[in-house]
Amino acid sequence: MANHNIESFDAATATATLSLDNGVYPLDVVYGAAYALIDRCYVLLDKDGDGRGSRMLVHLRGKKPLDEAGLQALSGEFGNELLSQALRRKIIKQNGAIIEEIVTTAIAGAAGAAMPTDFVVEEEDDDLDFLDDPLGIAVPWEEKFKKDKSDNA
Amino acid sequence: MTTRTGGGDTAIRLHKSAYMAQAIRDAIKVFADFASFAVERDGDYYVVQVRDIDPEVDGDLTGEFCNFALVHTIERKRRTPGATGGAA
Numbered sequence: 104m105a106n107h108n109i110e111s112f113d114a115a116t117a118t119a120t121l122s123l124d125n126g127v128y129p130l131d132v133v134y135g136a137a138y139a140l141i142d143r144c145y146v147l148l149d150k151d152g153d154g155r156g157s158r159m160l161v162h163l164r165g166k167k168p169l170d171e172a173g174l175q176a177l178s179g180e181f182g183n184e185l186l187s188q189a190l191r192r193k194i195i196k197q198n199g200a201i202i203e204e205i206v207t208t209a210i211a212g213a214a215g216a217a218m219p220t221d222f223v224v225e226e227e228d229d230d231l232d233f234l235d236d237p238l239g240i241a242v243p244w245e246e247k248f249k250k251d252k253s254d255n256a
Numbered sequence: 257m258t259t260r261t262g263g264g265d266t267a268i269r270l271h272k273s274a275y276m277a278q279a280i281r282d283a284i285k286v287f288a289d290f291a292s293f294a295v296e297r298d299g300d301y302y303v304v305q306v307r308d309i310d311p312e313v314d315g316d317l318t319g320e321f322c323n324f325a326l327v328h329t330i331e332r333k334r335r336t337p338g339a340t341g342g343a344a
Contacts (some may be wrong), residue, residue, distance in 0.1 A: 134326075134330045137330075138327065141257065141327060146323060147326075148274035148275070149271050149274070150274070152271060164319060166319070172299075
């Protein structure tokens with residue numbers, strides 16, 4: 104661990120404060136982690152006020168009253184979420200072109216551009232009508248066997 | 257996180273690099289029925305003065321306000337990548 108006081112807990116205000124290096128956790132990553140925990144705690148972002156400017160302060164306060172152990176757990180979860188978001192961001196950056204190509208292909212396919220030409224029915228060749236019944240499927244059973252019935256009688 | 261300024265008033269300091277002015281305005285609209293708000297600039301901060309909080313409000317209004325301002329900022333930045341803050 105670095106020499107910075109990365110985590111601090113204030114029992115009086117039930118607040119955990121994390122000091123994060125912007126080089127390790129960019130603002131987008133902090134936003135992602137905050138968004139994930141926002142249903143369970145109040146989040147306030149701030150810049151480190153000591154003039155260095157390269158550290159972000161994250162104040163977390165539970166929506167339910169928390170003791171120090173609870174605050175430590177919340178702070179730990181936030182740390183894990185930060186790592187998860189950082190990894191996610193890295194993967195998206197690395198595979199951005201592939202993801203874009205897959206999505207483009209999928210959308211083009213849905214729009215019909217990727218359909219094989221064999222399946223494209225041109226209007227001129229379409230001499231079939233939905234009313235045509237070359238196999239006599241729509242003919243009622245009574246009509247079909249009317250003759251045979253009279254012969255038997 | 258927040259500063260009590262007496263008489264039940266609270267000042268919330270939101271850093272300009274982390275919160276968008278428009279997002280703060282959006283959050284104020286959401287909570288306008290439950291308290292009165294005033295925004296001032298103080299260097300790199302937007303200072304939101306929260307006064308006259310409705311006594312019937314159940315829960316931490318300033319905490320919820322901070323969350324709303326943050327969520328609106330995140331959503332606005334996702335819609336317009338590269339967007340920065342702006343005049344309050």
